[in-house]
Amino acid sequence: MRLAGLIKPLRLLRVNKTRCLLSEQHYATKAEQEEYAFNTKEYLDFKKQLRQLNVYNRDGHTCLQVDCRLCERLPAAARATATTATASRSQGPLAYVNKRTGAFICPNCDVKVSLTYALEAYQTVPPSGFRRLPEKSLEYATRFPNLISVTADACEALGLKGLKEAQLNAIGAQFEPEQKLLHFRLRNASHKIVGEKVLHLGDRSEQTFQCSSSSGLLIHGSGNKTKAVLVSNLLDFIVLATQNIETHCIICLPYAMQQLPQECLPGLERFKELVFWLHYDATPSWDAASAFAQKMDEKRCLLIRPTETEPAPHVALKKRLNIRHILAKATPVRHKAITTFNALRNDILSELQNIEKVNGVKWKRFPVLNKLLKGHRKGELTILTGPTGSGKTTFTSEYSLDLAMQGVSTLWGSFEIRNTRLAATLLRQFVGYPLDDKLQEFDHWATEFERLPLYFMTFHGQQPLKPVLEAIEHAQYVHDISHVIIDNLQFMMGISSYRGDKFWEQDSIIAAFRGFATKHNVHVTLVMHPRKERQEDELTTSSVFGTAKATQEADNVLIIQDKRLTAVRGKKYLQVAKNRYSGDLGIMPMEFDKDALSYSSSVQSAKRRREREKTSLTES
Ligand SMILES: Nc1ncnc2c1ncn2[C@@H]1O[C@H](COP(=O)(O)OP(=O)(O)OP(=O)(O)O)[C@@H](O)[C@H]1O
Numbered sequence: 158m159r160l161a162g163l164i165k166p167l168r169l170l171r172v173n174k175t176r177c178l179l180s181e182q183h184y185a186t187k188a189e190q191e192e193y194a195f196n197t198k199e200y201l202d203f204k205k206q207l208r209q210l211n212v213y214n215r216d217g218h219t220c221l222q223v224d225c226r227l228c229e230r231l232p233a234a235a236r237a238t239a240t241t242a243t244a245s246r247s248q249g250p251l252a253y254v255n256k257r258t259g260a261f262i263c264p265n266c267d268v269k270v271s272l273t274y275a276l277e278a279y280q281t282v283p284p285s286g287f288r289r290l291p292e293k294s295l296e297y298a299t300r301f302p303n304l305i306s307v308t309a310d311a312c313e314a315l316g317l318k319g320l321k322e323a324q325l326n327a328i329g330a331q332f333e334p335e336q337k338l339l340h341f342r343l344r345n346a347s348h349k350i351v352g353e354k355v356l357h358l359g360d361r362s363e364q365t366f367q368c369s370s371s372s373g374l375l376i377h378g379s380g381n382k383t384k385a386v387l388v389s390n391l392l393d394f395i396v397l398a399t400q401n402i403e404t405h406c407i408i409c410l411p412y413a414m415q416q417l418p419q420e421c422l423p424g425l426e427r428f429k430e431l432v433f434w435l436h437y438d439a440t441p442s443w444d445a446a447s448a449f450a451q452k453m454d455e456k457r458c459l460l461i462r463p464t465e466t467e468p469a470p471h472v473a474l475k476k477r478l479n480i481r482h483i484l485a486k487a488t489p490v491r492h493k494a495i496t497t498f499n500a501l502r503n504d505i506l507s508e509l510q511n512i513e514k515v516n517g518v519k520w521k522r523f524p525v526l527n528k529l530l531k532g533h534r535k536g537e538l539t540i541l542t543g544p545t546g547s548g549k550t551t552f553t554s555e556y557s558l559d560l561a562m563q564g565v566s567t568l569w570g571s572f573e574i575r576n577t578r579l580a581a582t583l584l585r586q587f588v589g590y591p592l593d594d595k596l597q598e599f600d601h602w603a604t605e606f607e608r609l610p611l612y613f614m615t616f617h618g619q620q621p622l623k624p625v626l627e628a629i630e631h632a633q634y635v636h637d638i639s640h641v642i643i644d645n646l647q648f649m650m651g652i653s654s655y656r657g658d659k660f661w662e663q664d665s666i667i668a669a670f671r672g673f674a675t676k677h678n679v680h681v682t683l684v685m686h687p688r689k690e691r692q693e694d695e696l697t698t699s700s701v702f703g704t705a706k707a708t709q710e711a712d713n714v715l716i717i718q719d720k721r722l723t724a725v726r727g728k729k730y731l732q733v734a735k736n737r738y739s740g741d742l743g744i745m746p747m748e749f750d751k752d753a754l755s756y757s758s759s760v761q762s763a764k765r766r767r768e769r770e771k772t773s774l775t776e777s
């Protein structure tokens with residue numbers, strides 16, 4: 158099934174991207190742009206075809222490596238010949254088939270095509286109408302034409318004690334004197350330059366610019382090393398790369414802990430051991446290492462858990478800690494099924510020393526929720542319910558927007574209302590007022606809004622559970638999603654092959670999402686309609702779900718209680734009816750601002766303050 162088509166990104170990546178300059182006209186066919194989910198039959202057919210043609214291939218950690226015969230590089234006759242020599246060793250550029258998505262990636266020509274297209278390209282006689290891609294010679298055009306060798310002043314501005322400019326030049330750094338930044342090149346698995354990463358010396362911010370394929374990594378170390386340390390920022394990269402560590406290559410992830418494109422994975426294939434040594438500066442990234450390790454094949458991944466005695470490399474250098482000793486303490490990302498306290502000791506210490514990050518991402522708009530739930534954590538299941546029309550969608554939209562604005566990549570599955578309407582609600586909540594009479598502002602706000610890591614599933618109306626879960630799994634792998642919202646669960650009921658009553662069906666769907674949240678370490682928020690309820694009663698967990706199972710499975714249960722319908726002075730509030738993490742229960746008042754479609758007290762008081770300032774200005 159084509160899954161990528163079911164997921165629409167609001168944006169592609171948060172960092173700027175440029176197109177490569179290609180010696181030939183860029184040839185972005187439909188086959189290059191589309192992504193497909195893994196199709197086992199197609200994969201087996203492809204391997205069979207490789208055997209028949211005697212084409213070199215090797216099963217790697219995340220990809221199947223194969224001699225590339227995709228483009229016009231080889232003459233037709235050579236493509237069709239089967240020799241005994243070829244199968245044992247590679248004859249030319251290698252291509253990589255991702256074993257999770259089936260994407261066929263060739264770093265030599267910097268292309269990504271579907272396996273369906275690749276399968277046709279590997280036929281001795283391709284089907285009629287098939288068009289082979291032209292070979293591309295890649296030439297990335299830098300956006301920094303005035304680069305020079307690193308000067309002593311630039312080196313000093315980094316503030317790393319004892320570091321000499323010669324060391325920076327030796328690891329491939331360059332200096333841009335006008336913008337005062339350090340520059341590094343990103344290369345793909347074929348060692349071709351496909352992008353660049355810069356460190357602004359003033360505010361220490363970083364930017365990444367890449368070809369459309371996003372396949373580049375910053376790697377330091379010789380090609381024969383089989384171990385590597387992965388860091389999340391350029392400062393840590395500089396510290397480790399200038400230590401002359403003989404055993405490991407040093408790799409800087411292109412987009413820190415925000416995203417790891419599948420196109421980067423071929424560049425990591427040659428490593429038998431990968432050590433994550435990340436700098437956890439922002440809360441959404443806590444446990445990014447375990448998510449990335451799943452993508453890279455956990456078996457080869459080790460982790461340096463951040464504690465005060467084992468901090469990120471640049472902090473370790475400042476504290477004069479022994480970098481090599483810390484590196485030697487890396488332990489496997491996953492524990493065995495049965496483990497001892499001693500094996501968990503460092504995990505526990507790391508969590509205690511980073512408790513605020515472990516607690517999760519804090520809402521900026523809902524301080525009461527932070528007090529009760531402590532924050533939004535990956536791997537949990539939240540169920541939100543409330544009477545019909547009580548504002549479930551409106552609230553969920555604002556609650557997810559708040560998190561997305563802090564970098565939580567979010568996938569929306571809106572089955573009830575169309576994506577355009579949902580996006581319009583999100584945009585209005587983002588702006589704080591409707592734009593219908595301020596159309597001149599639309600472009601500005603839309604550009605700002607597009608930077609948010611928001612994706613939408615394109616399902617609408619009733620859907621069976623299986624394709625929805627498949628689409629989420631695909632998005633989680635390809636876009637590193639950490640929050641999924643399903644609005645609402647009832648749209649998955651009554652059409653599956655489940656036998657039995659309605660509650661049984663509902664329970665099994667909730668159980669499936671519970672399992673998904675745990676397995677893939679994503680937070681799933683399920684919006685549900687309550688069971689039929691008399692209006693004068695308060696909703697309770699049991700009256701909402703019918704069976705106890707739903708409440709058992711959920712980590713958090715949030716209920717919108719609407720007392721306006723039954724009492725004259727009745728108010729609307731959000732009740733935290735279950736909270737597995739900290740156990741605190743309570744309520745959050747929900748005053749509604751119609752202009753901003755907001756329930757946030759902080760948004761509303763900021764608005765009142767602005768209005769007061771405006772009136773006092775006009776009065777004076
Ligand atoms: N407190 C409120 N006061 C007035 N209007 C509100 C309030 N909360 C939400 N609304 C409006 O009510 C409408 C319905 O809200 P929404 O779709 O979020 O409810 P829902 O609970 O998801 O509905 P459904 O039960 O149909 O799924 C929206 O137009 C929203 O702007």
Ligand code: FES
Pocket residue numbers: 225226227228229230250252263264265266268290291292293
């Ligand atoms: S060499 Fe692989 S597509 Fe050109």
